[in-house]
Structures are given as structure tokens and as C-alpha cells.
Amino acid sequence: MAIKIDEIKKLTLEEYKTDVHNDWCPGCGDFGILQSVQLALFELGIPRHKAVVFSGIGCSGKTPHYVNVYGIHTLHGRAVPFAIGAKLANPDLNVIVVGGDGDGLGIGVGHFVSSGRRNVNLTYIVYNNAVYGLTKGQASPTLKLGMKTKSLPKPNINDAVNPIALALVSGYTFIARGYAYDVKHLKEIIKKAILHKGLAFIDVLQPCPTYNDINTKDWYSGKDRIDPVTGKPIPRIYKLEENGYDPYVHNPDDPNEIQQKWIQVVERSLEWGDKIPIGIFYVNEHVSSYEERIQGTIEHYLEKPPAHQKISLSDGRTNVKIDRLLAEFTTRVI
Amino acid sequence: MKINQLSWMIGGPQGSGVDSGANIFSRACAYGGLYVFGKREYHSNIKGEHSNYVVRVSSNLIRSHLDEIDFLVTFDPETLFRHIHKVVPGGVIIYDVNQENITVDKIPTIDKQANKRIKKFLSEKGVGYSVGDVVNYARDNGILVYGIPYVKLLEGLAEKLGNPQIAKMDVMINVMAVSASLALLKYDFNLVKEAIKYVFKAKKKVADLNIESAKFVYDYVLENFEETNYKLQPVGRDAVDLIIIQGYQASALGKIAGGCRFQSYYPITPASDESVYLEDNAVFDLIGENGSEEKGSIVVVQTEDEIAAITMAIGAGLAGVRASTATSGPGFSLMAEGLGWAGMNEVPVVVTLYQRGGPSTGLPTRHSQEDLLFAVYAGHGEFPRIVYASGDIEEIFYDVAKVFNFAEKYQTPVIHLIDKAMANSIATVKKFDLSRVKIERGALVDVFSDGVYKRFKFTETGISPRVKLGTENAIFWNTGDEHDELGHITEDHEIRTMMVDKRMRKLEIALQEIEDEDKAIVYGDEDSDYAIISWGSTKGAILDAMDMLRSEGYRLKFVQVKLLHPFPKDRVLNLIGNSKFLIDIEHNKTAQFGQIVKREILRDIDYHVLKYNGRPMSLSEVYSALKSILENKANKIQVLNNGD
Numbered sequence: 001m002a003i004k005i006d007e008i009k010k011l012t013l014e015e016y017k018t019d020v021h022n023d024w025c026p027g028c029g030d031f032g033i034l035q036s037v038q039l040a041l042f043e044l045g046i047p048r049h050k051a052v053v054f055s056g057i058g059c060s061g062k063t064p065h066y067v068n069v070y071g072i073h074t075l076h077g078r079a080v081p082f083a084i085g086a087k088l089a090n091p092d093l094n095v096i097v098v099g100g101d102g103d104g105l106g107i108g109v110g111h112f113v114s115s116g117r118r119n120v121n122l123t124y125i126v127y128n129n130a131v132y133g134l135t136k137g138q139a140s141p142t143l144k145l146g147m148k149t150k151s152l153p154k155p156n157i158n159d160a161v162n163p164i165a166l167a168l169v170s171g172y173t174f175i176a177r178g179y180a181y182d183v184k185h186l187k188e189i190i191k192k193a194i195l196h197k198g199l200a201f202i203d204v205l206q207p208c209p210t211y212n213d214i215n216t217k218d219w220y221s222g223k224d225r226i227d228p229v230t231g232k233p234i235p236r237i238y239k240l241e242e243n244g245y246d247p248y249v250h251n252p253d254d255p256n257e258i259q260q261k262w263i264q265v266v267e268r269s270l271e272w273g274d275k276i277p278i279g280i281f282y283v284n285e286h287v288s289s290y291e292e293r294i295q296g297t298i299e300h301y302l303e304k305p306p307a308h309q310k311i312s313l314s315d316g317r318t319n320v321k322i323d324r325l326l327a328e329f330t331t332r333v334i
Numbered sequence: 335m336k337i338n339q340l341s342w343m344i345g346g347p348q349g350s351g352v353d354s355g356a357n358i359f360s361r362a363c364a365y366g367g368l369y370v371f372g373k374r375e376y377h378s379n380i381k382g383e384h385s386n387y388v389v390r391v392s393s394n395l396i397r398s399h400l401d402e403i404d405f406l407v408t409f410d411p412e413t414l415f416r417h418i419h420k421v422v423p424g425g426v427i428i429y430d431v432n433q434e435n436i437t438v439d440k441i442p443t444i445d446k447q448a449n450k451r452i453k454k455f456l457s458e459k460g461v462g463y464s465v466g467d468v469v470n471y472a473r474d475n476g477i478l479v480y481g482i483p484y485v486k487l488l489e490g491l492a493e494k495l496g497n498p499q500i501a502k503m504d505v506m507i508n509v510m511a512v513s514a515s516l517a518l519l520k521y522d523f524n525l526v527k528e529a530i531k532y533v534f535k536a537k538k539k540v541a542d543l544n545i546e547s548a549k550f551v552y553d554y555v556l557e558n559f560e561e562t563n564y565k566l567q568p569v570g571r572d573a574v575d576l577i578i579i580q581g582y583q584a585s586a587l588g589k590i591a592g593g594c595r596f597q598s599y600y601p602i603t604p605a606s607d608e609s610v611y612l613e614d615n616a617v618f619d620l621i622g623e624n625g626s627e628e629k630g631s632i633v634v635v636q637t638e639d640e641i642a643a644i645t646m647a648i649g650a651g652l653a654g655v656r657a658s659t660a661t662s663g664p665g666f667s668l669m670a671e672g673l674g675w676a677g678m679n680e681v682p683v684v685v686t687l688y689q690r691g692g693p694s695t696g697l698p699t700r701h702s703q704e705d706l707l708f709a710v711y712a713g714h715g716e717f718p719r720i721v722y723a724s725g726d727i728e729e730i731f732y733d734v735a736k737v738f739n740f741a742e743k744y745q746t747p748v749i750h751l752i753d754k755a756m757a758n759s760i761a762t763v764k765k766f767d768l769s770r771v772k773i774e775r776g777a778l779v780d781v782f783s784d785g786v787y788k789r790f791k792f793t794e795t796g797i798s799p800r801v802k803l804g805t806e807n808a809i810f811w812n813t814g815d816e817h818d819e820l821g822h823i824t825e826d827h828e829i830r831t832m833m834v835d836k837r838m839r840k841l842e843i844a845l846q847e848i849e850d851e852d853k854a855i856v857y858g859d860e861d862s863d864y865a866i867i868s869w870g871s872t873k874g875a876i877l878d879a880m881d882m883l884r885s886e887g888y889r890l891k892f893v894q895v896k897l898l899h900p901f902p903k904d905r906v907l908n909l910i911g912n913s914k915f916l917i918d919i920e921h922n923k924t925a926q927f928g929q930i931v932k933r934e935i936l937r938d939i940d941y942h943v944l945k946y947n948g949r950p951m952s953l954s955e956v957y958s959a960l961k962s963i964l965e966n967k968a969n970k971i972q973v974l975n976n977g978d
Contacts, residue, residue, distance in 0.1 A: 018822075047806075048809055049804060050804060052803055054649075064813075065813070065822050069809060070803050070804075071809075071810075072649075072811070072813075073812060073813035073814065073823075074645065074814065075645065075675050078671075081641070081642035081645040081646045081649065082645045082646070082648060082652075083649060084635075084646055084649060085596070085635075085645065085646035085647060085648060085650040085651075085652075085657065088596070088635065088646075088650065089596055089649070089650035089655040090653040090802070090803065090804055093653070093803060110638050110642075111638060111641075111642055113638075114638035114642070294633060297616065298617055298631045299617075300617075300631065301633070304631070305633075306596050306631075306632070306633055306653070306655040307653045307655050309630055309631070309655075310620075311595070311630075311656065311773055312772075312775075316774065317768070318591045318592065318735065318768055318772075318773055319620050319621045319622075319630075320590055320593075320618060320768065320771075321618075321619040321620065321768070322587055322590060322766065322768060323619075324619055326577060326765060329583070330577060330765075331361075331364040331367070331576040331762060332365070332575075333365050
């Protein structure tokens with residue numbers, strides 16, 4: 001993404017925060033994601049008026065109200081199309097979309113998939129806690145089959161979607177996973193996602209302390225499995241980059257390489273339980289963005305996108321000349 | 335001899351060139367300075383089902399179609415069977431002389447109901463079920479019948495041009511049929527040639543070949559057939575600059591002229607033609623600073639569904655762009671939630687709603703006006719929206735800029751109601767005058783430096799200064815939750831009341847500010863006892879029927895309501911004046927517009943003329959319905975049912 005670093009002055013981190021009272025539950029993973037978003041914007045020096053955070057519905061939907069940039073809290077499942085509209089109208093905006101797993105992978109999954117086909121230049125962060133928190137803990141699309149969180153009357157009889165694999169087959173060109181309680185790691189991923197040209201997806205493991213008593217902070221950090229030698233927990237989460245994992249597609253013309261990358265993404269995305277990878281799974285910088293594709297048919301698009309076009313003369317009349325178009329309808333023999 | 339007064343129909347299977355045939359005919363007439371009005375009927379089908387096109391031609395302005403047909407131009411038996419009963423005595427039938435033995439039962443696309451209806455008509459007249467029988471019946475009833483040997487003519491042309499391939503090119507039969515009709519009408523072949531050139535402008539070879547075959551048939555007809563009772567002749571029309579255009583094209587051009595720079599849509603009949611036209615013409619000419627030549631453009635996005643279509647348009651609207659989506663009933667059903675969000679967050683967005691027959695999939699390719707109440711009420715909760723209806727193709731063009739003005743001035747969604755009849759009609763109208771297209775953006779501000787920006791600032795009018803996303807010092811928040819002036823969530827009971835009042839106040843302002851002429855228009859005799867009230871595309875047939883009735887000495891007036899929500903009660907009452915009888919005319923079962931009028935002006939509607947069979951009202955039907963009312967012979971509700 002062509003970030004225009006603030007020409008005016010570098011803001012403080014505080015200036016990316018609002019004074020709106022945050023009513024998430026104490027200990028909620030959402031706090032870590034919020035902080036990571038604020039840090040990413042701050043560290044990249046994105047001017048406040050050049051950034052927009054779009055959100056869906058649910059606890060995660062409140063995020064924009066806590067970030068001091070343009071904040072658009074939209075409808076359940078529809079944050080991405082709202083964001084795409086704004087981004088295509090004005091590609092100078094840095095657009096971040098946040099939403100829950102139910103939002104993006106349940107009610108909004110059609111948009112999740114279709115957006116991958118477009119590769120619009122924006123960053124989509126999914127808060128993945130496997131439950132619908134704000135409606136008191138129903139099973140979300142990422143809750144595994146047979147799981148029974150404390151809020152469920154019966155074990156879950158739906159299987160879970162695999163967000164990483166779904167993003168891959170849908171065409172996302174940057175796919176990563178973060179952990180809400182590892183802010184330092186997550187904010188670096190968010191920064192890379194913002195800088196990525198194209199559609200970036202970040203699946204964030206976000207414990208819900210109120211309704212999900214299975215995938216808790218303690219569970220992720222392995223408190224239930226103590227190493228008999230060291231006496232310390234064996235964390236379930238590990239970082240892909242620490243194992244020499246290379247997410248980048250280097251030669252887009254080599255079908256074998258693409259195939260290998262896809263296979264490794266799917267393999268890692270299937271890891272769960274004892275070993276849960278976080279980090280960047282996949283990056284393909286060689287796919288054209290939707291903006292570039294529009295530019296292919298509208299030559300002046302990036303220079304004069306819809307939001308920067310004048311539509312009237314100084315006297316208020318339209319500035320359009322449609323004679324050329326009307327010629328098609330003339331009743332005079334040409 | 336009827337000169338320049340003609341009701342002409344061409345029909346045939348879908349995919350056989352009925353449209354391009356009608357296009358050539360209409361355009362040839364228009365090139366000669368004649369007025370045309372064309373109505374297109376087609377099935378939800380790609381190839382094979384029956385479609386037809388009725389074109390009315392006159393040297394004076396016409397706005398509607400007739401049920402009666404003067405010229406029935408066919409090249410398949412189905413068209414003849416389906417429409418024979420409409421051909422007037424003294425009229426003309428063109429048919430394929432090689433098909434005389436084909437019977438009604440042999441045509442699979444004539445479904446059971448139509449088969450029964452056709453046979454009933456024929457047996458009542460004592461006529462057999464073959465093309466030959468029908469032709470004889472027509473001849474006996476004073477209809478001039480012209481059997482064209484299409485295949486033989488193709489063979490003749492192949493021989494003439496020394497190209498045996500041509501003998502098999504039955505794709506040209508549509509144009510041959512049109513040319514035969516124009517020969518019988520003694521119309522200038524040069525204009526026919528120009529029209530063919532235009533219709534096939536992308537394919538010169540095809541155009542040339544079609545011109546050859548058209549000329550071949552034209553000469554054949556002149557040589558072999560006797561004269562008809564009809565004639566078309568060009569009229570000089572240097573003073574008025576006319577264009578010939580369809581409704582969806584007028585809407586698309588209105589969007590370009592009206593400053594719309596973003597359109598998102600999901601394919602649906604009959605709305606998608608507009609979006610495809612926009613995509614095809616996405617780059618256009620602008621007058622730049624100091625009069626220089628510049629280019630403008632519209633971004634058109636085909637979305638995954640109508641939910642994405644409206645939400646994407648709203649997103650673009652937030653970025654300060656005039657944005658819209660175009661859809662039909664089923665798509666609009668999916669847009670209800672997005673519409674409410676735009677109302678709640680005061681985002682200008684335009685939904686162009688091409689009505690078709692519902693409910694559910696209904697009649698995908700057929701006409702209706704069933705979505706008025708849905709447009710007025712779509713969405714949960716209470717929020718302001720403006721519903722605006724155009725009455726004809728010319729109005730559509732100028733109304734588009736207006737609906738965008740309303741959306742921006744009142745910062746709220748606007749539903750522009752069009753319908754299938756207008757979308758797919760073709761008519762000669764005055765060339766669009768761009769000096770009449772004014773852009774008013776309301777309280778949109780480019781620069782903000784006045785302290786803390788409050789997107790939903792309480793004001794006397796309910797309208798708050800609006801900025802585009804990306805404006806410095808003017809960060810704002812939006813949410814579908816109830817919110818405070820900054821746009822943050824609140825459930826405070828006092829703010830709630832103030833915010834609801836603020837949003838709804840804008841409709842009162844809209845009613846005060848919108849010009850009377852843009853709210854409702856009156857036609858005819860203002861002091862008539864009878865006042866027709868109607869909306870949308872019924873306008874054409876109503877005005878044409880009024881012309882006929884006036885020449886018979888009847889006095890009538892017509893109040894066309896364009897602003898349907900908020901309802902301009904005072905204006906409508908004023909226009910109705912002292913009329914004793916109200917006649918509601920519309921295309922639905924439940925008199926939706928009549929319900930609104932009754933509720934608003936607290937007065938019963940005396941007569942309803944309704945039609946909901948998927949076909950637009952003809953001049954013939956509206957004339958008869960009105961006449962029976964004027965003669966005091968009508969029931970309170972008349973349901974029209976003509977079709978084909």
C-alpha cells in the first residue's frame with residue numbers, strides 16, 4: 001500500500017485513542033487487538049484523517065469507537081462491502097476492517113469469499129473466539145464440532161470452518177494469524193498487512209473470557225500441560241517464522257511454487273490442539289489489486305478516483321458533456 | 335389512406351432478432367422525423383420463447399401503445415396465432431408463405447393456456463388451426479395478407495450475389511420482414527439502410543449483407559404486391575432535435591450527467607441493462623477548469639449480491655461520492671437493512687428500483703408497479719427516505735440529477751422508482767438539455783476548521799454539515815446503533831428522542847424546499863369534475879387517452895404525483911381542487927397509491943383502474959376505462975387484462 005507518511009507531524013500513540021468508555025468484559029482478548037491496531041497506525045505514522053476503521057456487529061463492532069480515526073460501525077456481516085465502496089471511491093484512504101468470526105465467516109461469509117476474488121487493497125482482521133459473545137455465547141462458525149462451551153446447552157453439532165484455508169482458496173493475497181494477547185507480534189502483522197498491496201486477512205485468536213471456557217488464555221498458553229522437566233506450561237501457540245517458514249510467493253510464474261505454498265498453508269491451517277501456528281501463512285504480492293484492474297479500463301482512475309472528481313461547474317450546472325454519448329441516439333442520419 | 339399513423343408489431347422466437355428488427359424499424363421512422371413509441375415484451379428465457387415489439391408511429395408526439403395492430407409482421411407461425419385477433423380490418427399481415435400447413439398444436443412454445451385461448455378464438459370464428467386457415471380468415475375479414483417466400487428470396491439473393499452461403503442465412507429473415515413492411519408502407523429505403531447500418535454498426539459485413547437482403551425484399555414487395563391502406567413518409571423536423579432512446583439508457587445518462595461516480599449492482603432483470611450501459615460508457619467528457627476538455631468516469635462494480643451492492647454504494651457515499659445501485663424487487667428486498675443503515679447514518683445513496691411483477695420471482699421480465707408501499711416502508715424502525723417516481727423516459731433523465739440532489743441535501747437514501755415498461759420502452763423524445771441539470775450538494779463541506787466536528791450536530795433543520803471520509807480535522811464515527819452528535823453509541827433516552835426528531839425533521843424540510851413542479855404535475859382541464867391521480871409509467875397512456883377524450887368533448891384532468899414520500903399532501907390537494915371524482919390508475923392489485931392518497935388527503939377514491947397481469951396498460955384500455963367512468967357506466971374497480 002502506498003502509505004503517505006504524515007507530512008505534518010508525528011502523532012503520539014494517545015492521539016489514536018478516543019475517550020469513549022470501553023465496555024468490553026475485563027480480560028477480553030479484544031483489548032489486545034484494539035491496542036495492536038492503534039499501535040500499527042501510530043508506528044506507521046498514518047495521518048488520522050487518512051485512516052478508516054470499518055466494523056461489523058458484535059463486541060468487535062465497537063472497535064472503531066475506541067480508535068481516533070474515521071470509524072464506521074456497519075451492519076452484521078457487511079463491513080467488507082462497505083469498506084470496499086469507500087476504498088474504491090477514494091483509494092488514498094487506508095482502510096482496516098474488523099469483525100467477529102460470526103460476522104465474517106457466518107452471516108458475512110459470502111462477502112468474505114467474494115472479496116478474495118477482487119483483492120481490493122485493504123486489511124481485514126477477524127476476532128476469532130468461536131462464540132457469539134454479545135448475544136450470550138452461541139456457537140460461532142469457528143467452534144469445532146462436538147465442543148460444548150459453558151454457554152451452550154448441548155455440544156456443537158456444526159463443524160467449524162477453517163478461516164486460513166478459506167481465505168487462501170478465496171484468493172486473499174496476505175493471510176496471517178495473530179494472538180490477541182501477543183500485542184507486539186500482532187501489531188507487526190497488522191503493519192505488514194496494511195503495507196501489503198491487496199487484500200490482507202488476519203485471523204486473530206481472541207479468547208472470550210465470559211463465554212468460551214475452552215479456548216481460554218490459559219489453554220492457549222498450555223497451563224493444563226506442565227513440562228515435567230521444567231515445571232512450566234508448554235504453550236500451544238508457536239510462531240511460524242521461528243521455524244523457518246517462508247510464506248512468500250517468490251516466482252508467480254512457477255506453478256510448482258504456488259502449489260507448494262498452498263499445500264503448506266493448508267497443512268499449517270489444519271494444526272490445532274497441541275500446536276497452533278500464528279504468524280504470516282501466505283503472501284503473494286504479484287496479484288493485481290482491484291484498483292489496478294479498474295485502472296486498466298479507466299486510465300485516470302488512480303489519479304482522479306470518484307471522490308476527487310468535480311461534478312459541477314461554478315454555477316451549479318453539471319460539468320458533463322454528453323454529446324458524444326447522445327450521438328448514439330440521434331434521429332438525424334449521421 | 336392512413337398516413338403516418340401506424341401501430342406496427344413484429345414478433346418471433348427469442349434470439350431470432352425481434353429486438354433488432356424493431357430497432358431498425360423504429361430508427362428508420364425516427365430518421366424520417368417521425369415520432370415513435372415502442373413497447374417490448376419478452377419471456378424470462380434466452381432462446382425460443384415468444385417475444386414481440388409493438389411500435390406506434392405518428393407525425394405527432396405519442397406516449398403509449400395500442401392493443402389494435404395495423405401491421406403484424408411475422409416470420410414464425412406463433413406470432414400470427416398469438417396476435418391475429420388484434421389486427422384491424424384494413425390492416426396488414428406479413429407471414430412466411432412456406433409455413434401455411436403448420437398448426438397451433440405443433441408449436442411447443444404456445445403453452446396450454448395460450449393454446450386453449452387461440453383455439454377458442456379460432457373455433458368461435460369457425461376457423462381451422464393452421465397458418466393457412468388463419469390467413470384465409472384474415473383475408474375474408476378485410477385484412478391484407480402478404481405471404482413472403484423468405485427462403486426463396488434468400489436463394490434468389492444468393493444467386494444474385496454469387497454466394498451460395500447466403501441461401502442458408504436465415505438469421506437475416508427478421509430484417510427482411512421489417513424491410514417488407516417498410517416497402518408496403520412506401521417508406522424511403524435510404525432511411526431503412528441507415529437504420530440497418532446503425533443497428534449493426536459494430537459489424538460492417540453483417541450490416542452490408544443485411545442491407546443487400548433488405549433491398550432485395552423491398553424491391554420484390556414493390557414489384558409483386560398491391561398497395562396497402564397505409565403510408566409512412568418522412569416529415570421535416572429541423573426545429574426540434576429528437577433522440578430515440580430507452581428508459582434504462584435515460585437513467586444511465588442521467589446518472590452520468592447528474593454526477594453519479596459509483597454504481598454497484600447485482601445482475602437482475604430489468605435493472606442490469608442500466609449498469610451494463612454505464613460500464614460500457616464509464617469514461618466520458620467533462621468541461622474542465624477554464625473550459626478545457628477533461629475526462630470523467632464512473633466506477634461500476636458487479637457485486638456478489640444486492641446486500642453488497644447497497645452497502646458498497648453507501649461506502650462510496652461516505653467517501654463523498656454520488657453513489658447508487660440499480661435493482662428490481664427481489665434485489666431491493668435484500669437491500670432493506672442497508673437502506674436503514676444509510677437512513678440512520680444520514681448517508682446519501684440512490685437506489686434505482688426497476689419494478690417488475692412480484693412477489694418472489696414473480697414475472698421477471700414483465701411490468702408492474704407493485705413496490706410502491708414496499709419502497710415507502712422497507713426497513714425496520716423509522717428513518718427518513720425519499721421515494722420519487724418518474725413518469726416517462728424524458729422525466730427519468732432529468733429526475734436522476736434531482737434524486738441525487740435530494741439524497742445529498744437531506745442526507746438520506748432516495749428510492750427512484752422506475753419500472754419495466756419504461757426501462758424497455760423506446761421513444762423519440764426531445765434531445766436532453768444539459769443546462770437543465772443542476773447539481774446541489776447541500777451541506778457538504780470540503781474543509782472543516784471550526785472546532786470539534788460533530789457529524790450529527792443538532793441543527794434547526796436536522797441537517798448537519800457533512801464531510802467526506804479523508805477530510806482533515808473532521809474525524810467522525812458512524813454506527814447503526816443510536817448515537818450521539820459525534821456518532822458514538824448511546825442508549826440515553828433523551829438523546830434518542832432528539833436524534834429521531836433530528837432525522838425525521840429533514841423530511842419536513844424536504845417538503846418545504848422541494849419545488850411544487852417536482853412534487854406533482856397537473857395536466858388537462860384544471861376545473862374538470864374528474865381528476866385522474868396516478869404515478870409512474872401510466873402517464874403516457876393517460877395523456878394519450880385524455881387527448882382522445884378531449885376531442886370527443888370530455889373534460890378531464892390528471893394529477894401525476896412524483897414525490898411519493900414524504901407525501902406532498904398540500905400540493906396534491908391543491909391540484910385536485912374542486913374535482914368531484916377521483917380516478918386512481920395504477921399497475922397493482924391493491925391500489926397502493928390510492929391507499930396513500932386516501933390516507934393523506936382523507937378522501938375516498940371514487941374509481942380504481944388497475945392492472946396486474948404483467949403488461950403495461952395500453953392507450954386502448956385506458957381510453958375505454960375512462961370513457962366508461964365518464965359515461966357513468968363503470969364499477970368502482972376496473973381490472974384491465976389485455977396482453978399478449
